[in-house]
């Protein structure tokens with residue numbers, strides 16, 4: 508019985524099917540809003556679906572020099588990680604009693620998978636440009652992860668060390684969202700930028716760099732393998748704002764009003780993400796590292812100090 | 819299989835190949851992405867990587883160095899792949915005809931061309947119309963194989 512339930516969680520409801528669907532919608536919103544900002548019409552609603560469908564039907568080329576199994580496996584690794592993270596987040600949001608203590612930490616590990624899989628896939632293709640992209644991705648991971656962790660530890664300090672997502676949500680239901688305090692607001696701002704880097708979106712898209720690396724880590728991927736990477740990114744595009752909503756904005760509350768409010772919070776964060784994406788130019792690698800290690804970590808420590816002070 | 823053919827029409831990612839053009843055709847191709855024309859309405863994206871492409875837009879006359887590169891890029895694109903020749907140069911060598919630097923081969927002797935868009939340079943409307951027509955008529959048979967390069 509438990510197996511069936513876990514399978515359902517993983518494959519259908521908060522897991523694969525659900526998150527893929529919401530991810531496609533989020534990806535459409537992303538492209539549409541970015542197009543409207545540029546005063547363009549933008550793609551139709553079903554565009555992400557058609558993109559994936561096309562990629563599934565195209566030929567997938569495996570370069571002769573690539574290390575075959577890793578090249579084929581790494582997109583799956585990323586997708587699996589994102590799906591597990593989506594199931595855990597969904598279970599914590601919809602069935603608070605079913606999550607376990609410490610799921611926040613496990614979730615953080617699984618959220619790392621998509622970035623790692625990009626890096627592995629790029630290196631496995633043995634393309635020099637992909638290797639350059641993978642090196643950049645690695646540096647990026649090393650710079651945004653500490654900043655993200657600093658932002659999340661502010662939440663932990665605020666909630667007196669709650670390590671389970673559902674307890675964080677219920678704490679916020681009693682005491683009000685973390686983001687409403689000074690330290691929480693600063694931490695949310697920092698987390699927004701870290702998420703931007705985690706999704707490798709524009710100010711931090713240096714691992715893919717359309718213009719100089721010709722999509723870098725993904726350069727040798729085509730067909731359904733590329734499709735899996737795109738799908739993973741769509742799922743992450745839904746996952747990261749939802750994660751921040753749960754951590755900083757009190758999650759989706761009970762009752763229809765709460766759910767409506769939760770959706771509003773989600774869209775607000777998604778819109779913030781899209782705005783940052785379409786209004787900023789790309790940073791160089793050294794600039795991105797400096798931004799996160801100096802500005803990001805500095806801001807995180809200030810927020811942490813404020814949180815310990817009780818602000 | 820039917821939805822696969824439809825998906826190709828709905829989401830064509832285009833790789834621009836600019837050989838020895840005078841740069842005007844390139845500008846007109848980029849014009850198609852501007853707010854006035856906005857090719858993304860039809861799901862068309864410009865990509866910088868042949869492996870992600872569904873169609874190659876060839877602009878400009880093929881010069882001697884361009885021929886092997888165009889061939890190679892055509893081989894790198896996962897099939898099915900459309901080729902669209904843009905501008906008088908790509909069609910019939912245009913104003914560069916007779917130059918010492920260009921190859922004798924026109925574009926359609928190097929790679930199979932699906933549609934020709936004449937003009938010097940063609941208007942963005944013409945490029946869009948041609949691209950959409952090529953997509954409209956693209957073959958319904960979509961091979962589904964994993965190929966070793």
Ligand code: SF4
Nearest residue numbers: 839840842905906907
């Ligand atoms: S067709 Fe005309 S505009 Fe286009 S590249 Fe040739 S000369 Fe330039």
